[in-house]
Each structure stands twice: as structure tokens, then as C-alpha cells.
Amino acid sequence: MYLKSLELSGFKSFAKKSSLEFNASISSIVGPNGSGKSNIAEAFRFVLGEQSFKSMRGKKGEDLIFNGGKDSQRANRANVKVLFDNSDHTLNVDFDEVSIERVVHRDGINQYLINGSEVRLRDIIELLAGAHIGASGHHIISQGEADKILNANLRERRTMVEDALGLKIYQYKKEESERKLEKTEENIKSVESLRREIAPHLKFLKKQVEKVEKAREMKEELKDLYREYFKREDIYLKLQKEDLAARKKGPQAELVALENELEKAKKILAATKEKDSRGEAIIDVESKLKIVRSEKEVLTREVGRIEGEIAYLEKNIKKQKESTSQIEQKTVYLHELEALRKTIDQHASEAEGKTDVAAIKSLIYKIRDLFRNFIESNRTKKDQAAIGDLENELANLNEERKQLDQKLQKQATEETGLNNEYLRLKNEVEKGKDTSLEAERKMLQVMARQNDIRATLNSLQVTEERFVLEETDFKRELGEAGVLLGREATEYESFKIGGEASARSEQLERRRYIEKIKIRLEEAGTGAGEDILKEYTEAEERDIFLGRELEDLDKSAVSLKELITDLENRLDVEFKEGVRKINEEFGKFFALMFGGGKASLEVIREKVRRRRSDEDLDLLEAEGYSRAESEADSALGDEGIDINVSLPHKKIKGLVMLSGGERALTSIALLFAISQVNPPPFIILDETDAALDEANSRKYGDMIENLSKFSQLILITHNRETMSRAGVIYGVTMGGDGLSKLLSIQFEEAVVVAK
Numbered sequence: 001m002y003l004k005s006l007e008l009s010g011f012k013s014f015a016k017k018s019s020l021e022f023n024a025s026i027s028s029i030v031g032p033n034g035s036g037k038s039n040i041a042e043a044f045r046f047v048l049g050e051q052s053f054k055s056m057r058g059k060k061g062e063d064l065i066f067n068g069g070k071d072s073q074r075a076n077r078a079n080v081k082v083l084f085d086n087s088d089h090t091l092n093v094d095f096d097e098v099s100i101e102r103v104v105h106r107d108g109i110n111q112y113l114i115n116g117s118e119v120r121l122r123d124i125i126e127l128l129a130g131a132h133i134g135a136s137g138h139h140i141i142s143q144g145e146a147d148k149i150l151n152a153n154l155r156e157r158r159t160m161v162e163d164a165l166g167l168k169i170y171q172y173k174k175e176e177s178e179r180k181l182e183k184t185e186e187n188i189k190s191v192e193s194l195r196r197e198i199a200p201h202l203k204f205l206k207k208q209v210e211k212v213e214k215a216r217e218m219k220e221e222l223k224d225l226y227r228e229y230f231k232r233e234d235i236y237l238k239l240q241k242e243d244l245a246a247r248k249k250g251p252q253a254e255l256v257a258l259e260n261e262l263e264k265a266k267k268i269l270a271a272t273k274e275k276d277s278r279g280e281a282i283i284d285v286e287s288k289l290k291i292v293r294s295e296k297e298v299l300t301r302e303v304g305r306i307e308g309e310i311a312y313l314e315k316n317i318k319k320q321k322e323s324t325s326q327i328e329q330k331t332v333y334l335h336e337l338e339a340l341r342k343t344i345d346q347h348a349s350e351a352e353g354k355t356d357v358a359a360i361k362s363l364i365y366k367i368r369d370l371f372r373n374f375i376e377s378n379r380t381k382k383d384q385a386a387i388g389d390l391e392n393e394l395a396n397l398n399e400e401r402k403q404l405d406q407k408l409q410k411q412a413t414e415e416t417g418l419n420n421e422y423l424r425l426k427n428e429v430e431k432g433k434d435t436s437l438e439a440e441r442k443m444l445q446v447m448a449r450q451n452d453i454r455a456t457l458n459s460l461q462v463t464e465e466r467f468v469l470e471e472t473d474f475k476r477e478l479g480e481a482g483v484l485l486g487r488e489a490t491e492y493e494s495f496k497i498g499g500e501a502s503a504r505s506e507q508l509e510r511r512r513y514i515e516k517i518k519i520r521l522e523e524a525g526t527g528a529g530e531d532i533l534k535e536y537t538e539a540e541e542r543d544i545f546l547g548r549e550l551e552d553l554d555k556s557a558v559s560l561k562e563l564i565t566d567l568e569n570r571l572d573v574e575f576k577e578g579v580r581k582i583n584e585e586f587g588k589f590f591a592l593m594f595g596g597g598k599a600s601l602e603v604i605r606e607k608v609r610r611r612r613s614d615e616d617l618d619l620l621e622a623e624g625y626s627r628a629e630s631e632a633d634s635a636l637g638d639e640g641i642d643i644n645v646s647l648p649h650k651k652i653k654g655l656v657m658l659s660g661g662e663r664a665l666t667s668i669a670l671l672f673a674i675s676q677v678n679p680p681p682f683i684i685l686d687e688t689d690a691a692l693d694e695a696n697s698r699k700y701g702d703m704i705e706n707l708s709k710f711s712q713l714i715l716i717t718h719n720r721e722t723m724s725r726a727g728v729i730y731g732v733t734m735g736g737d738g739l740s741k742l743l744s745i746q747f748e749e750a751v752v753v754a755k
């Protein structure tokens with residue numbers, strides 16, 4: 001790593017943009033008092049993240065901004081940029097060149113940039129710590145600060161040495177880990193209190209869930225119990241049904257047969273009863289026969305008469321037909337003649353009243369036509385009518401005779417029937433006297449048997465009614481089980497049972513047991529089962545989650561503690577090792593400066609003014625530290641660094657007794673020793689050589705050349721000897737305008753400029 005350049009603008013007296021290139025291992029900055037040289041050293045502090053304005057001779061950010069000169073206005077911001085060659089990647093970023101820039105505005109706002117990108121102050125500090133450059137600036141020794149390390153107290157000195165040894169990075173890490181540990185412990189506490197808070201609720205829920213689970217088990221058990229019960233009940237009922245049907249079948253069939261027999265016997269008996277009235281029937285038939293026979297006689301007589309009439313008429317008709325053929329035999333009806341005369345009389349009296357011959361004549365013609373017509377119509381028509389009448393009469397008689405014949409026929413059939421009946425009745429009366437007795441006996445027997453069978457069927461009916469009740473119960477129980485436990489409980493068909501048939505008493509026992517479990521289930525009260533289960537699962541998950549989180553936190557607390565211990569150990573080991581190495585160099589440099597003598601650093605414990613309070617001791621004890629140890633420990637303070645010196649040929653020991661020059665030499669020796677052990681990339685020394693005489697200045701110069709092999713050096717000086725060792729010299733001047741100006745100059749000029 002290599003410091004390439006520094007660029008200032010608006011920073012203190014450097015109003016205009018000014019830059020310094022450091023392309024030599026030793027660069028010197030020279031110039032008269034008050035020209036602005038120290039402002040350059042401060043610009044380095046500033047850009048590297050210094051937060052103490054005091055160490056930059058200011059009170060606030062604004063003090064660092066160019067405040068205006070005679071002819072120039074004040075600046076709004078101060079800007080410093082430092083550029084490093086990072087091709088060896090000492091700075092832990094992926095760039096070969098790294099620029100760090102800081103800007104402060106009048107309102108006090110600071111901006112930090114790495115390679116032009118704005119970053120946090122912390123990023124800059126961390127980046128630089130990796131290269132042993134810290135803002136605390138052990139490698140930047142300001143004017144008058146040469147013996148700062150000698151003036152510092154034990155602890156400050158330790159910090160400075162740690163910083164110089166590059167142990168700051170461990171310190172940062174340790175502090176960061178401690179912060180993390182603190183945060184982790186806070187988290188642990190809050191998680192623990194959260195867990196404590198939910199614990200009672202979780203416990204309550206767990207109990208509830210146990211109840212719910214118990215109930216669930218009971219339900220499962222109940223389901224199986226039900227299924228077995230139903231299966232067996234089903235088998236039982238089916239068997240019962242078959243049995244009933246079988247037992248009813250015989251008696252029912254017999255009852256039908258008996259009914260038939262009874263019917264037959266009844267008929268026989270009824271027949272016997274008929275026989276008793278047979279006498280009457282015979283008489284009845286006999287009287288009917290008489291009537292029929294007498295009616296027959298009347299009819300026969302009537303037929304004879306009608307036949308006589310028919311014969312007469314037929315003879316008459318024949319005679320009529322023969323006479324009609326002779327005209328003179330024609331007959332004229334009187335009423336027709338009278339009607340004719342009436343009409344003629346009318347015409348004749350009309351003619352008597354007329355005088356007109358023609359009219360009279362016409363009436364005479366009318367009368368003559370009337371006569372003619374009368375005669376003519378009688379000639380053809382009159383006899384035909386007489387024959388028609390006779391023929392009608394004959395037809396009527398024939399019809400009458402036909403009807404009589406039919407009546408006679410019927411009468412004959414009736415007679416035959418009555419006669420047969422009579423014979424049969426008579427015959428039956430003779431037989432059938434024993435069949436009646438037999439039938440009566442049979443009927444009594446059948447009726448007795450019927451009563452027996454009905455009794456049997458009645459008792460079967462009672463059984464059947466009981467069976468129906470059982471069947472209804474079965475259905476009801478199925479329904480109940482379904483409602484209580486879901487369909488599963490009713491799916492008994494597939495349920496496997498050992499031994500199909502079992503005693504009814506066992507089945508009733510099963511039912512009682514089911515009822516018992518049901519009551520227990522009801523007592524368990526499983527209403528909100530699902531909700532409880534869900535709530536418990538959630539609460540438990542949360543608790544498990546918190547538990548895991550606690551575990552993780554504990555783990556990370558443990559590893560943080562380990563890390564801290566580890567860092568402390570490394571810090572301790574490296575610190576002591578560093579001090580040992582520094583001591584080696586310190587002794588050498590010291591002897592070189594003073595031409596002998598001894599100097600060394602000593603790690604000691606600070607004396608503690610305050611004993612640990614009882615309260616603190618209690619706390620420590622609670623954390624596992626033994627009380628005695630803590631008390632003993634409290635007597636010891638933190639470790640610090642003391643400096644022991646003994647000058648050659650002098651009896652002086654201890655820093656306080658050294659002269660100003662001796663103090664300067666001692667601190668330079670220590671500074672160089674430290675820088676030698678852990679060389680920073682660059683060192684800025686602001687008039688560290690001010691107090692040296694010529695001889696010591698040479699020694700100083702030698703040491704500087706030696707040191708420049710390890711670190712780049714920027715020396716602000718008035719010292720000619722020092723200037724002579726520089727590869728690059730910058731002159732700083734300030735004119736009447738109050739603005740610092742930079743110029744690159746040669747050694748000879750430098751000697752002039754420095755004055």
C-alpha cells in the first residue's frame with residue numbers, strides 16, 4: 001500500500017484546490033510559521049475520520065472550512081481526499097486504487113466517500129483499521145505532541161500501543177461482539193419472559209387437549225363397540241325374522257286348509273237342512289204341476305178354435321178372389337154414394353141460380369164427370385179392399401196361433417222340469433239321513449283345531465310385535481350412533497366379529513357398556529374439541545418456536561462469549577508479544593539516541609481507587625464468579641503500560657525527571673520502536689524534531705531513513721537535516737490574502753522557504 005496524493009479544497013487556509021503528490025518514501029513540507037503546514041497534517045486526520053475537533057484545532061466542523069480572506073469569500077465546505085495505491089490489497093477492497101474522501105458542510109453535516117461512493121464513517125474506520133491506520137493517529141504526530149505518549153496515563157498508553165500494534169481491529173470486533181452479546185442477552189430475557197407468559201395458558205390448553213384426546217379415544221372405542229353391537233344385532237334380528245316366518249308358515253297353511261274343510265262341512269249341513277223342507281218342496285212342485293197342466297189344456301183348446309177360424313177365412317178369401325174377376329158382382333158402399341149425391345146436389349142448386357147457359361152447361365158437365373169418375377174408381381178398386389181386410393185378419397190369426405204354440409212349448413218344458421224335480425226330491429228324501437251327523441262332527445273338530453292354531457298364531461304375533469320393537473330400537477340406535485360419531489360408527493357390515501352368534505345376555509351387556517361410555521363421553525364435554533386442539537397446536541408451535549429461538553440465542557450468546565474470550569486472549573497474547581518486540585527496538589533506539597542507557601515498557605495493572613461494591617459482588621456471584629476471586633480481582637485494575645528509563649551516566653530514573661530534549665528523544669525512540677514493530681503505511685511527523693540539537697538531528701535523520709524502509713514518511717519540519725533526507729519537498733507559503741499556497745521545491749530552495 002502506498003500513499004499517492006492528498007487533495008484539499010476549502011479546508012482551513014487551503015481555500016483553493018491544492019494537491020500534494022507523495023512519490024518518494026520521505027516527503028517534507030516546509031514553510032514559514034503560520035503558512036498552513038500543520039493544516040496539512042490535520043487534513044490527514046480529518047480525511048481518515050478523526051472525530052475530535054480539538055485534535056484538529058477546532059471546536060466544530062465549521063472551523064475546518066476556509067473562513068474567507070482579504071479578497072476571497074469563505075467556502076461552503078471543506079473537502080479532503082486521499083488517494084492510496086492498493087495494488088497489494090492491504091485495504092480490504094477489490095480496487096487497486098482507493099480514494100477516501102470527507103466533506104464537511106457549514107451545517108456540520110459530514111459526508112464520507114470511498115472511491116466516490118458515499119459510505120458510513122464506520123466503513124472508513126473499519127477499512128483503515130485493517131491497514132493499521134486509525135483516526136486516533138499514532139502515526140500522525142501533531143506539533144507539540146511528540147511526548148504525548150509520555151504524558152499519557154497507563155491506560156491511554158496501552159490504547160496507543162494497541163492501536164499501533166494493529167490490535168484495534170480486535171478491539172472493534174470485541175466491542176461489536178459485546179454489543180451483540182448484550183443485545184442477545186436482552187433478547188434471551190424477552191423470549192424467556194414471553195415463554196413464561198404463555199406457559200400457564202399452554203398448560204391449561206394441554207390439559208384440555210388431553211381431555212379432548214381421551215374423548216377422541218373413547219369415540220374410537222365407542223365406534224368399534226357400536227359396530228360390533230350393530231353387527232351382532234343385525235344377525236340376531238335377521239335370524240329372529242327368519243325364525244318367525246318359519247314358525248308362522250305351518251299354522252297359517254293349516255288354517256287355510258281347515259277353513260276349506262269347514263266350508264265343506266257347512267255345505268253338507270246346509271244340504272241336510274234343505275232335506276227337511278223337502279216335503280214342502282214336493283208339495284209345492286206337485287201343485288205347480290197341476291197348474292201347468294190345466295193351463296196347457298186351456299191353451300190347447302184355444303189353439304183348436306183359432307185353427308177353425310183360420311180355415312174359414314182361407315175359404316172365404318179364396319171365394320172373394322174368384323168373384324172379383326166378374327164386374328157385375330161389384331159392390332158399392334152406401335156412404336160413398338151419399339157423399340157423391342151431396343156433391344151433385346151442390347152443383348145442381350148452383351145451376352138453378354144461374355141464367356147463363358154456358359155456366360149451367362159447365363155445371364152439368366161437372367156433374368156428369370163426377371158420376372163417370374165414381375163408377376170408374378169403383379170398377380177397379382172396391383173388391384181389392386175387401387180381400388185385403390180378410391187377409392189381414394188371417395195373418396193376425398196365424399200370429400196368435402204361433403204364440404200359443406210357443407206358450408204350449410214352454411208349458412211342456414216346465415212340466416217336464418217340475419216332474420223331474422219331483423222325482424229327484426222324492427229320491428233324495430229316501431237317502432242322506434247319515435251324512436248330516438258326520439258333517440256336524442267334522443265341523444266341531446275343525447273349529448277346535450282352528451282355535452288351537454289361532455292361539456299359536458296369537459302368541460307368535462306377540463313375539464313379532466316384540467321383534468318389531470327391537471327392530472325399531474335398532475334403527476333408532478343406528479341413527480343415534482350416526483349423529484354422535486358419524487357414519488363410520490354405523491358401517492357395521494364389514495366389521496369382523498369372532499363367532500357369529502352370541503347369547504342375548506352378552507349383547508344386552510354390550511348395550512349397557514355402550515351407554516356407560518356414552519355417559520363418560522358426555523361428561524368429558526368435547527364441544528370445542530377442534531378449536532382447543534387448534535389453539536393448543538398454535539400455542540405449542542409458538543412455544544417450540546420460542547424454545548428454538550432461545551436455544552439459538554443461547555448458542556449465539558455462548559459463541560459470542562467464546563469469541564470475546566478468544567479475542568481477549570489474542571489481544572492479550574499479541575499485545576504482550578507486541579510489547580516484547582517494541583521493547584527490543586525501544587532499547588536499541590534509546591541507546592542510539594542517548595549513547596547508552598536503558599528504556600523499556602512494562603505492562604502493569606492500574607491501581608484501583610474504588611473497591612467493588614457489595615452489590616456488584618452479588619451480581620458477579622450470580623453470574624458464577626467466586627466472591628473471593630472477584631474481591632481479589634477488584635483490587636487489581638485494568639492493565640496499562642508504564643515506561644522505565646535510565647539514562648547513561650546519570651542516576652535519573654523515571655520520566656518526570658527528564659529534560660525537554662530528553663523527553664523528545666525518548667518519545668521519538670519509542671515512536672520509532674513502535675513503528676518498526678508494526679509499520680503503518682505512512683507516518684506524519686509535525687515538527688517532532690523541533691527540540692533537537694544538531695547532533696541529535698543527525699541521529700534523528702538516520703533513524704528516519706531507516707524507518708522510511710517500512711513506512712512512507714511525511715515530515716513537517718524547519719530542520720535542515722531532516723529536509724535533506726527528503727525525496728520530495730513541498731513549500732507552503734501564505735501571502736497577505738490569508739491563503740496557503742503549495743509549491744514543489746528543491747532542497748536549496750527549501751532551506752530558504754523554511755525561513
Ligand code: ATP
Pocket residue numbers: 011012013014031032033034035036037038039040063064065066067068143738
Ligand atoms: P508553524 O510553523 O508556526 O507551526 P504552520 O505552517 O504549521 O505554522 P498552521 O498552524 O498550519 O501554520 O496554519 C495556521 C494558519 O491557518 C493561520 O494563519 C490561520 O489563520 C489559518 N487558518 C486556520 N483555520 C483557518 C480557516 N478556517 N480559514 C482560513 N484560515 C485558517
